[in-house]
Amino acid sequence: MTISKIPASGFSDAVNFRNIVINGDMRIAQRGTSASSVTSTSYNTCDRWNNFISSLGTWTVTQSTVVPTGQGFSNSLKMDCTTADGSPASNDVNILIQRFEGQNVQHLKKGTSSAESLTLSFWVRSAKTGTYTCEIYDADNVRYIGKTYTINVADTWEKKILTFDGDTTGTLDNDNANSLNVHFWLGAGSDFTGGTFNNGTWGAGGNNTRVSSSNVNLADSTSNDWYVTGIQLELGTTASEFEFLPVDVNLQRCMRYYNEINETNNSTTFIAGALDGNNGTGIAPYQFPVSMRAAPTVTYTGSFNCYVASSGTNKTDLGIQAGTRGLRTLASSVTGSTGQAVHMDFASGAKIHLSAEL
Amino acid sequence: MNKENITSVEKLYYKTNFYAYRVLTGEQIHTVPLDEANTDYQEIQQWIADGGTVIDNSPE
Numbered sequence: 001m002t003i004s005k006i007p008a009s010g011f012s013d014a015v016n017f018r019n020i021v022i023n024g025d026m027r028i029a030q031r032g033t034s035a036s037s038v039t040s041t042s043y044n045t046c047d048r049w050n051n052f053i054s055s056l057g058t059w060t061v062t063q064s065t066v067v068p069t070g071q072g073f074s075n076s077l078k079m080d081c082t083t084a085d086g087s088p089a090s091n092d093v094n095i096l097i098q099r100f101e102g103q104n105v106q107h108l109k110k111g112t113s114s115a116e117s118l119t120l121s122f123w124v125r126s127a128k129t130g131t132y133t134c135e136i137y138d139a140d141n142v143r144y145i146g147k148t149y150t151i152n153v154a155d156t157w158e159k160k161i162l163t164f165d166g167d168t169t170g171t172l173d174n175d176n177a178n179s180l181n182v183h184f185w186l187g188a189g190s191d192f193t194g195g196t197f198n199n200g201t202w203g204a205g206g207n208n209t210r211v212s213s214s215n216v217n218l219a220d221s222t223s224n225d226w227y228v229t230g231i232q233l234e235l236g237t238t239a240s241e242f243e244f245l246p247v248d249v250n251l252q253r254c255m256r257y258y259n260e261i262n263e264t265n266n267s268t269t270f271i272a273g274a275l276d277g278n279n280g281t282g283i284a285p286y287q288f289p290v291s292m293r294a295a296p297t298v299t300y301t302g303s304f305n306c307y308v309a310s311s312g313t314n315k316t317d318l319g320i321q322a323g324t325r326g327l328r329t330l331a332s333s334v335t336g337s338t339g340q341a342v343h344m345d346f347a348s349g350a351k352i353h354l355s356a357e358l
Numbered sequence: 359m360n361k362e363n364i365t366s367v368e369k370l371y372y373k374t375n376f377y378a379y380r381v382l383t384g385e386q387i388h389t390v391p392l393d394e395a396n397t398d399y400q401e402i403q404q405w406i407a408d409g410g411t412v413i414d415n416s417p418e
Binding site for chain 2: 040041175176177178281293294295296297298299300319320321322323324330355356357358
C-alpha cells in the first residue's frame, strides 16, 4: 500500500453511514419538487425535512438544482418567501427540522459520562446575510444546545461547520419514536429569542434561551430565499467529507418514513386480492417495499376501480388497514361471489400516500 | 397532521373489528391506524383529550 492512498482527511471518511441525517443532499423528493403557499407545519418536497412554521411568512419550498459548484451535489432545498411578515408575534417560528429515532442515536451515549460530541456541517446560501441559529434538540428530555453561524455574502454558497458538546444529562429512549432533532432556525418571535441565548451549552432553561437574539427573520422580505444542502451530522469534533449514498439506498431510507403507491401515475398499477362474502368486501393486500417506522397514516387521492372478472365498480371510499410491512384495501359492497379474484385498478392520477414520519 | 386542523374523526370497522380512525382535515381524508407510535394517532388522542368527539357507528 502506498501512503498516497490514505485520504488527507484520514480514515474518518471511510466510516459508512456516519451521517445521522437522512437525505442530507436533498436528492429524494417523493412528494414532489415544489410546494407553494406553505404557511404551516408540513412535510414538503425533500424527504425527511419538516417545515415547522407558525404564522411567519408564506413560502414556496423547492427541491432546487442550484448547488455549490464542484462539490458533487445535485440538489438543494430552497425556501423562498412569497408573503413577508416583518413583525413576528412572540410565538411565531420558522424552522427546518429533521427528527431522528432514538434507536438510531444510541451511539451518541447521551446522558452518560461518555457522551459524544456532534459536528454539523452543511452548505448554505441566502439573499439575506446575517446570523442564523442551529440547534440540537433532545425531544425525550426537552434539552437543547444552540450555536450560530453567519451568512457573510449574499447569494453565495458557504460551508458551515458547528460542533456541539456531548450531553451528560438525559438519556435517549431506545425506540422508534422521536428522540433527537436538528433545527435550522429561519425566524422566531421573542418567546424564543428574548432570553440569554444558551450559546453552545446544553440546557433546559426555557424556550427564550434557544435562539440568538441576533437571528435573522428570513420572512421579513419577499426578496429573501435560503438554500441548504450537504447536511451532515456526525460523531466527533471534526467534519468529514459529505457521505454520498447511492440513490437507491437513500430512497429506501426515506421510504421507512414516507412512500407512495402509484407514485408515477402508472395506469397499469393494481392490487390484487379476493372477495370476502357474496356481494361483500373486496380485499387486496399490498406489501411495502421497506418496513415502515410505524403503521403509516394512509391518505389517498383519486379513485379506484374494483374489478371482479371484467365487471368494475368505481370506489372512492376505500377502507385501508395498514401495518408496518403492508396494507390491505377494503372495498365494500362489490358484486360477485365469495372467493372470486378481485383487483383494484388505480384510476388516472390516483395515489396512495403512506406516512410514518416522526 | 395537527390536532388544530382536525375537522372530524370517525371509527372504522371491518365486520366488528375497530381497526383505524378516518380523519378529516380540510378537504383531505386520512386513515390513521391504531398504532401508538404513529404521530397522527398521538394527535388524535390529544384532540380527544381536548374534548373532541369521535363518531362511532359500531356495527354491533
